[in-house]
Amino acid sequence: MSISRRQFFKIAGATAVIGLGGISAIEILQPGQFEAAQLSRNPKALIGKRWGMVVDMKKFDEETMKKSINACHRIHNVPDFGNPKDEIKWIWPETFGHAFPGQESKYMSEEIEHLPFLVLCNQCNNPPCVRVCPTKATFKRADGIVMMDMHRCIGCRFCMAACPYGARSFNWRDPRPFIKEENKEYPTRMKGVVEKCTMCYERLAVGLMPACVEESKGALIFGDLDDPNSEIRKVLQAHYTIRRKSELGTEPSVYYII
């Protein structure tokens, strides 16, 4: 049996159309079991359009800062490897020169120069880490939080290269043995993924403030930047604030009162 070129194309084309049409017909006629699944939110959940934070350095002392950092790291099972090479950090103290490079000067106040500034992920409105992530493991939520989906992270570390704030840490080693006391309610990470501050999305979902804010005795103000009546907006109205490397166009959501 011979078949002409023309006949072959006809049959191939018809098969493709029937095949593809058949698949989509099955999908349309038989939707998945979860298509109609009902979901809802905790009625107590804090809902915002763009979460942000103000760090009031006038109100911070070193003791409070340590408490805030420890609260965060304890709740989120952040390991302590005891060496700076493997260090994992979500929120940490930084000198003025490192936090705001280019803004320091030879004659600036020594007190400010040596003050530890509390830095964390800036939850940028235009996050460069999200742009480079090849698997969408890091993405921006509708409420402005730059989220990490650990299930998808492949550990390529593009996001770490893209983040101008060094807010991301890579798990070079299995973190489990280095967690002092495990919080059973929150997962740990595994070797080979990148982690960072997620603005306590899991606490916001049940109506709690971020852990660092709770421990900060009012030195950290958390709220919705998009809501003109929020406390954070009133603080931003009343004070002169600066942001870290805002000239890069990342639109950070963390503001500093010096």
Add this chain to the structure above:
Amino acid sequence: MYDGWKVIIGIIIFLGIATFPILYDLGKAAPPPPEPKIDTPEIQKMAEKKCVEPKSFMKTEHMVLLDNWRDWYVREGRSIYVAGDGKEYNISLCNTCMKCHSNKKEFCDKCHNYAAVKPYCWDCHIEPKEGGQT
């Protein structure tokens, strides 16, 4: 055919090795499917022992449910699942599923080992301590 007998012996040996696993198990009964245990203190306390969805559904679709749960919670920020019977559940592996099924070894592992599947949940999620409550 050159060296015909060598080729034929070769084919026989190959067929012998290739079919060995099938012939070896021929006539033997398959190992009985495992029965995951649900006798944890949390479940004993329940008046009506039921999971998020009916047992038959959970048996075949729990992996799909969990996969959806993680996307809904992590990626979409929706934290409460309304089950088929209208009851609401917090979407959480460790704080919802494992609160009742605190016997991971007798519940999860039993079938997963039998079916030779290795889910990587516990690389990150902290498994409940055996015997005690979480």
